[in-house]
Amino acid sequence: MRALCYHGKQDIRCDTVPDPRIEDPRDAIIKVTSCAICGSDLHLYDGFMPGMENGDIMGHEFMGEVMEVGRDNTRLKVGDRVVVPFTIICGECEQCRRGNYSVCERSNRNASVAAKVFGHATAGLFGYTHLTGGYPGGQAEYVRVPYADASAVKVPSTLTDEQVLFLGDIFPTGWQAAVACDIEPSDTVAIWGCGPVGQFAIRAAIMLGAKQVVAIDNVPERLVMAKAAGATVIDFDQESVVERLNELTGGKGPEKCIDAVGLESHATRSVDALYDRAKQAVMMETDRPHVLREIMYVCRPAGTISVPGVYGGLVDKIPFGAFMNKGLTMRTGQTHVNRWTDDLLRRIEEGQIDPSFVITHRASLEEGPALYKTFRDKQDGCVKVVLRP
Amino acid sequence: MRTFLSRHHADPTANTIAQALGWFSIGLGALEILAPRKMARTFGMPRSRGVLAGYGVREIASGVGLLWAKDRRPWIWSRVGGDALDVATLAAGMGPSNPRRGTTGLAMAMVLGVAALDIFCAARLSAAPGRAAPVRDYSARSGWPRGAAAARGSARDFATPRDMRAPPGLRHLNGGEQPG
Numbered sequence: 001m002r003a004l005c006y007h008g009k010q011d012i013r014c015d016t017v018p019d020p021r022i023e024d025p026r027d028a029i030i031k032v033t034s035c036a037i038c039g040s041d042l043h044l045y046d047g048f049m050p051g052m053e054n055g056d057i058m059g060h061e062f063m064g065e066v067m068e069v070g071r072d073n074t075r076l077k078v079g080d081r082v083v084v085p086f087t088i089i090c091g092e093c094e095q096c097r098r099g100n101y102s103v104c105e106r107s108n109r110n111a112s113v114a115a116k117v118f119g120h121a122t123a124g125l126f127g128y129t130h131l132t133g134g135y136p137g138g139q140a141e142y143v144r145v146p147y148a149d150a151s152a153v154k155v156p157s158t159l160t161d162e163q164v165l166f167l168g169d170i171f172p173t174g175w176q177a178a179v180a181c182d183i184e185p186s187d188t189v190a191i192w193g194c195g196p197v198g199q200f201a202i203r204a205a206i207m208l209g210a211k212q213v214v215a216i217d218n219v220p221e222r223l224v225m226a227k228a229a230g231a232t233v234i235d236f237d238q239e240s241v242v243e244r245l246n247e248l249t250g251g252k253g254p255e256k257c258i259d260a261v262g263l264e265s266h267a268t269r270s271v272d273a274l275y276d277r278a279k280q281a282v283m284m285e286t287d288r289p290h291v292l293r294e295i296m297y298v299c300r301p302a303g304t305i306s307v308p309g310v311y312g313g314l315v316d317k318i319p320f321g322a323f324m325n326k327g328l329t330m331r332t333g334q335t336h337v338n339r340w341t342d343d344l345l346r347r348i349e350e351g352q353i354d355p356s357f358v359i360t361h362r363a364s365l366e367e368g369p370a371l372y373k374t375f376r377d378k379q380d381g382c383v384k385v386v387l388r389p
Numbered sequence: 390m391r392t393f394l395s396r397h398h399a400d401p402t403a404n405t406i407a408q409a410l411g412w413f414s415i416g417l418g419a420l421e422i423l424a425p426r427k428m429a430r431t432f433g434m435p436r437s438r439g440v441l442a443g444y445g446v447r448e449i450a451s452g453v454g455l456l457w458a459k460d461r462r463p464w465i466w467s468r469v470g471g472d473a474l475d476v477a478t479l480a481a482g483m484g485p486s487n488p489r490r491g492t493t494g495l496a497m498a499m500v501l502g503v504a505a506l507d508i509f510c511a512a513r514l515s516a517a518p519g520r521a522a523p524v525r526d527y528s529a530r531s532g533w534p535r536g537a538a539a540a541r542g543s544a545r546d547f548a549t550p551r552d553m554r555a556p557p558g559l560r561h562l563n564g565g566e567q568p569g
């Protein structure tokens with residue numbers, strides 16, 4: 001089959017690789033009808049996440065048709081149309097039973113390596129480094145889905161691929177980011193990053209009834225898309241984010257802040273950004289936490305910070321004094337996708353939201369490597385790429 | 390509507406080169422300021438060390454400008470101007486009276502090489518349309534099939550799970566109940 005494979009930093013190729021096979025009785029093999037490139041894939045592409053190996057199949061946002069099921073998989077049938085969450089879950093361990101799916105205790109088959117790095121292992125993820133299991137990803141014609149009986153989400157034929165594909169990651173991710181803010185009708189929610197995750201966080205915050213949603217980025221097309229949903233926008237190249245946010249909140253700062261940027265944050269005209277670049281370059285720091293610093297500084301005392309943006313290792317010069325003295329709360333994590341999928345599928349069916357708004361580029365798998373670059377560089381107005389193998 | 394004018398991503402190649410040139414400027418400038426005597430001697434032009442230190446300040450200024458300024462264009466052009474000065478200074482030292490004119494010639498070749506890069510980068514940055522307008526218009530991409538008014542609060546029926554509630558002691562800030 002054809003698949004997008006990792007061959008080193010900024011080197012993704014469309015290779016021919018062996019087809020996947022059922023390895024466990026709970027598995028299913030999915031024929032991928034649509035898959036997408038995610039901001040998380042860019043962290044791999046740019047070489048910021050450890051644990052990728054030559055030839056690893058990329059991709060964790062995909063959906064398709066069930067081709068084959070293992071003998072213990074009684075929930076799925078050949079021909080079912082499913083979206084597959086990017087977090088692999090057993091559905092039975094203590095964390096899964098609590099709904100903390102992204103820290104499933106069983107699905108990470110490289111748990112001992114992960115535990116060395118993070119203290120404890122987290123769930124297995126598709127196409128996302130050997131720290132999270134080294135599972136072949138979904139930017140491919142076929143994928144083996146482990147524990148498919150617990151995770152795969154059946155979707156009705158009345159909805160198109162483009163309407164449901166994002167149930168596997170970015171819609172629930174933006175949703176959980178907003179839910180973790182426990183939004184009240186009087187809240188201002190400020191969202192850093194208007195990439196796909198930010199776009200869904202913006203929409204989730206609006207749906208959950210925030211008084212005001214403020215979106216921050218410097219990419220014009222993305223700011224326009226944020227504004228289209230009803231957000232107030234700040235271009236961080238043009239104005240001071242801190243000043244503007246204070247202005248919009250009577251000097252008090254936003255009650256709820258969401259970091260939908262993660263470890264590759266950019267900054268203009270700021271000393272800390274240069275400092276981070278230099279430290280990252282000499283490997284004394286793995287992540288650039290400019291956005292986190294800004295959030296801790298501007299967030300209203302007693303407010304909440306929600307961090308869907310991915311970090312991989314060490315950050316430096318965190319204003320923890322501000323965080324502690326202001327009594328802030330922080331919520332983080334990879335998304336517990338399956339916790340939200342049923343409810344969000346219903347909201348799509350009811351017409352509360354149509355997730356396909358975010359798609360700007362559609363292409364074949366072969367065009368994938370070039371589109372990684374387009375998406376990374378935010379060229380040609382690229383916000384979200386969908387590939388059809 | 391305000392216009393968006395951002396140097397980022399408009400021309401990634403030019404931006405990458407500009408950034409590299411920025412660091413290069415700072416490095417060279419530091420060398421010129423910290424060891425002007427040694428450099429001047431290397432080129433067989435011992436009397437130009439004051440000039441060199443001055444050039445060091447200029448290099449650092451362009452470098453900082455290239456890395457920090459919102460608009461890189463004036464700073465890259467300042468480098469091009471500086472290259473002209475460097476060429477003139479080195480040319481003066483290329484006469485037969487300089488015993489080390491070989492080294493000076495080498496330096497000249499390097500300056501010309503970097504100058505070519507400076508000019509290329511300056512041209513690219515100046516040609517880039519800036520970010521006068523978004524390249525595609527997404528103003529109709531709300532994601533709300535039933536309109537924006539219907540979308541606001543459409544999910545108020547959603548009950549925040551217990552593990553994601555804001556701490557009760559803080560909730561009153563948001564106009565809810567007072568903490569017990």
Ligand SMILES: NC(=O)c1ccc[n+]([C@@H]2O[C@H](COP(=O)([O-])OP(=O)(O)OC[C@H]3O[C@@H](n4cnc5c(N)ncnc54)[C@H](O)[C@@H]3O)[C@@H](O)[C@H]2O)c1
Nearest residue numbers: 039040193195196197217261262265266308309310334335
């Ligand atoms: N928690 C999860 O389960 C989960 C799931 C999916 C993605 N993610 C993460 O969410 C993040 C965003 O993903 P995406 O697909 O939207 O990626 P993206 O790269 O398309 O978006 C990031 C956006 O942040 C903007 N940005 C950079 N610096 C900024 C700054 N200083 N202030 C404001 N905005 C800034 C960029 O211009 C870009 O538009 C990534 O870190 C990704 O790994 C997390």
Ligand SMILES: [Zn+2]
Nearest residue numbers: 038040061169
């Ligand atoms: Zn993703």
Ligand SMILES: [Zn+2]
Nearest residue numbers: 090093096104
């Ligand atoms: Zn589990």
